[in-house]
Amino acid sequence: MEGMAGQKSSLTWLVNIAALVLVVMWTIPTAGLFVSSFRDRDQISATGWWKSMTSSEQTGFVRTGTADDQTQDGDLYVLEGNVLGEGQSLVGWGTRSREPAAYKAGETAELDGAQLTVNEDGSYRLESTAPFEMRRGERIFVTTASPPHFTLSNYSRVLSAEGIGRAFMNTMTVTIPATIIPILIAAFAAYALAWMEFPGRALLTAAVVGLLVVPLQVALIPLLRLHNEIGIGKGYLGIWLAHTGFGLPLAIYLLRNYMAGLPREVIESARVDGATEFQIFRKIILPLSFPALASFAIFQFLWVWNDLLVATVFLGNTREQLVMTGVLRELMGSKGGEWEILATSAFISISVPLLVFFAMQKYLVRGLLAGSVKGG
Structure with a gap:
């Protein structure tokens, strides 16, 4: 007979499963809180804690220099700089916010009569045959990948x-x-x-x-x-x-x-x-x-x-x-x-x-x- 002293109940497996579910439900949020406490704001905003061990992709934009920053290279007027931050790698770039990865590294895009090229190392070159007259830099939209990073600064x-x-x-x-x-x-x-x-x-x-x-x-x-x-x-x-x-x-x-x-x-x-x-x-x-x-x-x-x-x-x-x-x-x-x-x-x-x-x-x-x- 089931339920007698000394005999194992047939519901033991159900009790064990219920206990396991409760433990998992309690442990997962605690583990997520622990991992998140070592991540910075950008990583938390970009991906969940369960992706903390993989590279995270982020989208943003940087501005080129202005007319005051241009240099002359032969017959060309040039603006140069870099779109990447420390530890980032380039996934793609673009000239519009809706297509932040329309171009790959090394490709060239037309931008208001000028040619813009962004290389794999993040360096960009905006060149034109006419002098630049802009007082505000052009926007370059970039999609970057950041490696896993943990910090004690928090x-x-x-x-x-x-x-x-x-x-x-x-x-x-x-x-x-x-x-x-x-x-x-x-x-x-x-x-x-x-x-x-x-x-x-x-x-x-x-x-x-x-x-x-x-x-x-x-x-x-x-x-x-x-x-x-x-x-x-x-x-x-x-x-x-x-x-x-x-x-x-x-x-x-x-x-x-x-x-x-x-x-x-x-x-x-x-x-x-x-x-x-x-x-x-x-x-x-x-x-x-x-x-x-x-x-x-x-x-x-x-x-x-x-x-x-x-x-x-x-x-x-x-x-x-x-x-x-x-x-x-x-x-x-x-x-x-x-x-x-x-x-x-x-x-x-x-x-x-x-x-x-x-x-x-x-x-x-x-x-x-x-x-x-x-x-x-």
Whole structure:
């Protein structure tokens, strides 16, 4: 019979395919963001990131010199120059915008009574039997190919001129304490709710569960007014306490369910041996609860790192106080067309959460599953 313990379900292949699709859907945009962060504006505008390892074609135009730049070669009046930039190669050229590659390298075209030739190395020669009288150069439309090129200048610019470096440090200053503080408080509270007998324990547990469904938006303004009344105001202490308060219900619920599923015999034996509640908590409960602690740490870290609303309310919007999400919001408004800056800034923003997640992912599922199926 299918579905019995010890037998492999026939839907296992479907689950594996679904997991693979989700991984691919998540990985491809991240890889594209990473590649784009090393490309310059012209490359991003010309081709997608998936073509970053191949040459990219671009179309534009250059102007010849004017009458002041002409030289005389025998009976001919000549204007010379080059249509290529550094690292570019010529694909084709033309005299009209609709046909930027009508001519190949070395071919000659008639241009207002003059003859224009563009060579493979990009050098051009415009010659006429009559002197040139133009005050504005003639346009030469060119189609060029640029080899793959990657640069670190985007990161240098973003980390210095765009203020991401300062915002990165601000975000770390907010995130690390806002992750550690609720874990410390929730661990003590979860142990008390799971293993200590006292009046009102069930009501406290029910209150914690109820707080899980309360949206944080309803508490932002009252909490900020409370901070102002007690003299905290806007600053790091205020945002640490705010994130602690918003994260505690989930932390207590998760850790309480996990701790309640730990072997009762171990705790009772420690009590018989004369261990105090604090010794049991420190030497037995905490080591055994590490998967649950790590899973909540991942959630809290990611939530605080990616937060914009709480940081805006409790920290401020000055340049010295902005976190990563705040700077990205400003860049989207002021540099919406500079995709290389936005891609680099976004990848810097997600790099730390990615490192944290991959470093602790093995504890995530273990902690969540244990906390969801065990109770006491």
